[in-house]
Amino acid sequence: MTTRFERDRADVSKYLPANTVHDRIEGLDVWTFVKNTELQLSFKISIYFCPDEAVPGYCAQLVSPPVEKSWRSVHVGHLFDDGVICLGGESMRTRRTLREAYAKSCLWAEGIAVMLASKSAGCPSEFPFSANNTKSEVRDR
Numbered sequence: 001m002t003t004r005f006e007r008d009r010a011d012v013s014k015y016l017p018a019n020t021v022h023d024r025i026e027g028l029d030v031w032t033f034v035k036n037t038e039l040q041l042s043f044k045i046s047i048y049f050c051p052d053e054a055v056p057g058y059c060a061q062l063v064s065p066p067v068e069k070s071w072r073s074v075h076v077g078h079l080f081d082d083g084v085i086c087l088g089g090e091s092m093r094t095r096r097t098l099r100e101a102y103a104k105s106c107l108w109a110e111g112i113a114v115m116l117a118s119k120s121a122g123c124p125s126e127f128p129f130s131a132n133n134t135k136s137e138v139r140d141r
Contacts, residue, residue: 004029004049005029007098008029008031008049008098009022011097011098011099012031012098015099015102016031016033016102017033017034017035019033019034020032020033021033025048028048028049028050029048029049030046030047030048031046031047031048031098032044032045032046032047032063033045033047033102035105035106035109037109037110037113038110038113039110039113039114039116039117041109041113041116041117043062043064043065043109043112043113044062044063044064044065045060045061045062045063045085045105045109046060046061046063047059047060047061047098047101047102047105048061049098050093050094053091053093053094054091054093055090055091055093055094056094057091057093057094057095057096057101058094058095058096058097058098058100058101059084059085059093059094059101060084060085060087060095060101060102060104060105060108061082061083061084061085062079062083062084062085063083067079067112071112071115074086074092075130076126076127077112077115077127078108078111078112078127078130079108079112080093085104085105085108086108087100087101087104087105087108088104107129108129110129111127111128111129111130112127114127114128115127115128
């Protein structure tokens with residue numbers, strides 16, 4: 001029987017970027033990678049299995065760059081205040097597999113890159129992959 005670490009290590013070597021590094025932090029295996037977006041903005045993201053979540057599973061957490069406090073909302077920047085990326089679905093914070101958390105975190109990075117680039121261009125945009133944002137959540141961003 002294989003352990004979660006062995007399964008994760010196999011998935012990381014097959015599906016995550018070559019820049020992925022492993023750390024053991026507070027008893028958790030943490031896989032950190034840099035996601036380079038289509039808009040040439042980079043995000044450092046860590047993925048780890050969290051047994052303590054309401055729905056145990058894999059969380060994806062933004063490490064850098066910092067995101068505006070006003071964007072740390074599941075409806076605005078799809079980011080919880082603690083930096084965990086909102087992955088949608090039943091739990092919003094977790095996914096069943098490391099690969100799912102990785103895929104969703106990459107999609108999130110592309111979306112937040114659009115928000116950052118549009119704000120820099122003076123034309124604020126809502127998160128492009130969201131069906132539930134209102135105009136008031138985009139204003140002044």
